[in-house]
Amino acid sequence: MYLKNDDLSRLNSNMRCIHVAIILCLCALLVATSYFSRRAVAMEKLNKTIELPGPRQNSEFSLERALRERRSVREYRRESITLAQLSQLLWAAQGISDPRGYRTAPSAGALYPLEVYVMVGDVKDLPVGVYHYRPDGHRLLRVASDDRRKQMERAALGQDWVRQNAALLVFTAVESRTTGKYRQRGIRYVHIEVGHAAQNVMLQVQALGLGAAVVGAFDDDQVGEILDLPSNERALYLMPVGKPR
Ligand SMILES: Cc1cc2nc3c(=O)[nH]c(=O)nc-3n(C[C@H](O)[C@H](O)[C@H](O)COP(=O)(O)O)c2cc1C
Numbered sequence: 001m002y003l004k005n006d007d008l009s010r011l012n013s014n015m016r017c018i019h020v021a022i023i024l025c026l027c028a029l030l031v032a033t034s035y036f037s038r039r040a041v042a043m044e045k046l047n048k049t050i051e052l053p054g055p056r057q058n059s060e061f062s063l064e065r066a067l068r069e070r071r072s073v074r075e076y077r078r079e080s081i082t083l084a085q086l087s088q089l090l091w092a093a094q095g096i097s098d099p100r101g102y103r104t105a106p107s108a109g110a111l112y113p114l115e116v117y118v119m120v121g122d123v124k125d126l127p128v129g130v131y132h133y134r135p136d137g138h139r140l141l142r143v144a145s146d147d148r149r150k151q152m153e154r155a156a157l158g159q160d161w162v163r164q165n166a167a168l169l170v171f172t173a174v175e176s177r178t179t180g181k182y183r184q185r186g187i188r189y190v191h192i193e194v195g196h197a198a199q200n201v202m203l204q205v206q207a208l209g210l211g212a213a214v215v216g217a218f219d220d221d222q223v224g225e226i227l228d229l230p231s232n233e234r235a236l237y238l239m240p241v242g243k244p245r
Pocket of ligand 1: 071073074
């Protein structure tokens with residue numbers, strides 16, 4: 001069978017179209033594969049759990065000295081703090097200190113509505129990012145791998161100690177854990193609890209030779225968005241920490 005010139009050129013152009021389509025499909029496949037594998041690596045990094053070093057349970061630094069010397073410190077040296085120091089602060093905030101699950105700070109009905117996040121800027125052996133403290137197992141879960149402290153500074157009405165620190169602790173609360181039992185009064189209990197936890201951290205900061213401040217002036221909604229908080233969780237208090245200048 002003979003093909004006419006017209007048929008031949010139509011066949012050629014069809015073949016060219018098929019080739020282009022195959023190449024385009026391969027390119028799309030390549031782009032999709034690399035996108036999904038990068039996403040998988042990022043997700044794996046994000047959900048990474050970091051076991052914290054065990055907190056020390058004793059020191060020579062007296063409680064009286066911590067109470068006497070404690071002051072709000074808002075300027076920090078550009079130096080890292082250690083993972084052991086961060087571990088100690090988180091333990092002071094919400095660490096489990098009793099086999100029955102009770103924690104370092106009191107909680108109405110032992111319902112523990114507080115959550116603690118750390119925005120890491122300069123902590124030895126811990127990459128920059130946002131971490132969620134898990135009291136069970138004294139661990140951190142990495143929830144973001146970028147530095148969001150500049151956004152936090154804006155949300156905190158430009159207070160630059162919210163950005164320039166070694167780490168920024170963020171206390172949030174799931175109020176329903178407490179209001180489920182104590183109804184409207186539960187809100188008061190949650191606010192009292194965050195004061196207990198923050199004071200624990202303040203005194204521990206002092207005993208470690210670090211400096212910290214507490215920050216209550218910020219836009220709740222903005223902080224919620226920066227942290228990707230679920231709708232039932234609210235930010236209550238920020239604590240920048242670093243080596244005092
Ligand atoms: C509920 C509360 C909210 C606060 N908010 C802020 C704040 O937004 N920014 C800040 O720099 N300090 C804040 N502070 C810290 C006070 O300014 C500070 O404790 C006070 O000036 C006394 O200083 P001292 O902590 O050194 O004793 C807050 C303190 C409390 C108890």
